[in-house]
Amino acid sequence: MFEIMPKARKQSLIIVTLHDETLVYDSTRHQAMCLNRPVAAIWNYCDGEYRVSDLIPRLRKEVDDSIDEEIVELAVHQLNQRNLLEEPWSSSTTKTDVDAIRRRLMKVGMAAALLPLITVVTAPTAAQAATIGATGPTGATGPTGPTG
Secondary structure (H helix, E strand, O other): OOOEOOEEOOOOEEEEEOOOEEEEEEOOOOEEEEEEHHHHHHHHOOEOOOEHHHHHHHHHHHOOOOOOHHHHHHHHHHHHHOOOEOOOOOOOOOHHHHHHHHHHHHHOOOOHHHOOOEEEEEOOOHHHHHOOOOOOOOOOOOOOOOOO
């Protein structure tokens, strides 16, 4: 486990905070991501200065009493995988360890909503979005639209 939180990457990102999730668009990778509440809260504290031990009580107040160091580690692991940290984060935690932590948390009754989750949707490039598919143009005036 690490002691100091890594630093969150904010450059080239468009960030929109909603009620229980945060939407992030990475304009360099053309990826849209949805961070659930636990990951978004943890990402907000990724400033390169917070100590994990100081962060846990804050997260328990803001998110849920069940937040612990394993959940923080899972979240930082995912943030690293999605290039949402300024510098690559190295951890002794392997993919197998991450899966084992997830299984252990589920066994002890951790609600699925509290597990850190980042959902990724790859946005098409402008050229891909403008390409006419096999069925032809669509839309309000196309042959498959209401007036077509």
